[in-house]
Amino acid sequence: MNPAASSRALETLRHVFGYDAFRGEQAAIVEHVAEGGDALVLMPTGGGKSLCYQVPALLRPGCGVVVSPLIALMQDQVQALTQLGVKAAYLNSTQSNDEAAAVERALVGGELDLLYVAPERLMTGRFQNLLDHAHIALFAIDEAHCVSQWGHDFRPEYIQLSVLHERFPEIPRIALTATADDATRQEIIQRLALADARVFLASFDRPNIRYTVVEKDNPRKQLLRFIRANHDGDSGIVYCLSRKKVEETAAWLRGEGMRALHYHAGLDASTRESHQTQFVRGDGIVMVATIAFGMGIDKPDVRFVAHMDLPKSLEAYYQETGRAGRDGLPSNAWMAYGLQDMVLQREMIEQSQAPDEIKRVERRKLESLLGYCEAAACRRQVLLRYFGEESEPCGNCDMCLNPPQTWDASVAAQQALSTIYRSGQRYGAGHLVDILTGKATPKVTERGHENLSTFGIGKDISATQWSALLRQMVAQGLVGVSEHGGLLLQEECRPVLRGEAAFQARRVRESAPSGASSVRREIEFESDEARTLWAALRQCRRSLAEEQEVPAYMIFGDATLKLMLEKRPMSLDAMYQLSGVGDRKLEAYGMAFLEVIQSHQRQHG
Incomplete structure (x- = not known):
């Protein structure tokens, strides 16, 4: 992107969205798509995927058409964009004919920056004819992993989206997902005809x-x-x-x-x-x-x-x-x-x-x-x-x-494998643990399993540890699970069973509380005074949200409120320097939050 175009992108980011700089791969993605290139973007949830198509849509002439699979998602996105002063709309089944017709007229009339639409509607001949009469900036295909038949959220209508490339070859396409292993990525590329697209693979890490x-x-x-x-x-x-x-x-x-x-x-x-x-x-x-x-x-x-x-x-x-x-x-x-x-x-x-x-x-x-x-x-x-x-x-x-302790469970693994074999490779973990610990339950005695040579052989190991050991043996492929839940031996268990390979197991923390490794994950307050201001900022946000019937985070997110708490801006200019405060939100809400901070400072100054 030339310096002038780069400057326009940053201006849009600052004035519309309230951020001073792009994160990670965002700048490169925005540049590529704004200049007309196709892209496949793999970025974790919370990594800022939406900006990767919203900013190029605002930079390019015409309307960005966003394919979104869920009504709730597109409605939330449009509501949030409207808060930013962006001309956004959606088309879905919740609208009346008159409402949908008004949106269609706005699209053809060049009055929209972004339009969200479900894939089913996008694929209709009527809607594609509508697109022929509109000026389209780009196509964004959100939740692109829905195209994968191997994935956890397959949507058949997504497979048809390759028609966008065939019917509108000059319009850039950006497919985005937060969840895709290599096989799913390749399927997205193939099914959406993105062979020539540039792939942007951001880190999947969510360190927070x-x-x-x-x-x-x-x-x-x-x-x-x-x-x-x-x-x-x-x-x-x-x-x-x-x-x-x-x-x-x-x-x-x-x-x-x-x-x-x-x-x-x-x-x-x-x-x-x-x-x-x-x-x-x-x-x-x-x-x-x-x-x-x-x-x-x-x-x-x-x-x-x-x-x-x-x-x-x-x-x-x-x-x-x-x-x-x-x-x-x-x-x-x-x-x-x-x-x-x-x-x-x-x-x-x-x-x-x-x-x-x-x-x-x-x-x-x-x-x-x-x-x-x-x-x-x-x-x-x-x-x-x-x-x-x-x-x-x-x-x-x-x-x-809280690093786990491990132990040499080779002998215990042999005992478990032998019990699985001698009981017929058809029983679940609970029954096998009863045999190993010598617990003569009705089920054990009815089947004569108290007579097995391994009955009670593992009394010195707790039932909890035996259950954990069986899980780990399944996880490492030594033991399989039948269609009906019974444990059975796998070929991989032979070296352990014969004593030719050791088996290290993770020791369970039987006395540890369930949340032992978690800590209180909240905003830390230096004083009661800071806690009081935080509560006042949240109350201001809640009141504004209730007035407009929007979620509180659409006014300002917690991260922006946290900056207000830390920086204590005392003017609109200072408020504008905070991340997440763009032109529209400064105009609409800046004074309300400024008054909260100023009032608090007078009381606690």
């Missing part, structure tokens, strides 16, 4: 997120301890696998005095919309949900994401945990996990109607996720390595902060 995985032991109470110890009063998301568990967990949290809502695809549309709106606009609400919730959520101040069940893959886990801390402030990703989770996920794969090839890929992805859960080293390293990125130990995950 602390990753923690705990062994399940009364997971509801573990969750409650985690939230109370680390996020009392914060907004967060709790993911559960089933609708029933979602409703039960939310009801239980409410019974414990928390502001908890539930969300899943089985609720009627009005309830889903009401709960989502309350969560997005409110503070301190915990949303308990299935994965039906989250993809369209653009709330930057979610301070934690908790998983009560194992997700399907590391891609799904990365995307779901990425909904925490989009504003860059400290946040937590916490997961409670047990072997039964893996058994359940494996059953779901085997019982699905998917072709064998897709089942094979899903098994491999599940095994990678299991390896992450059972890692004895830095979780961030394991996660980033999955996406093809190497890193140093982060010093900020549970494994780094």
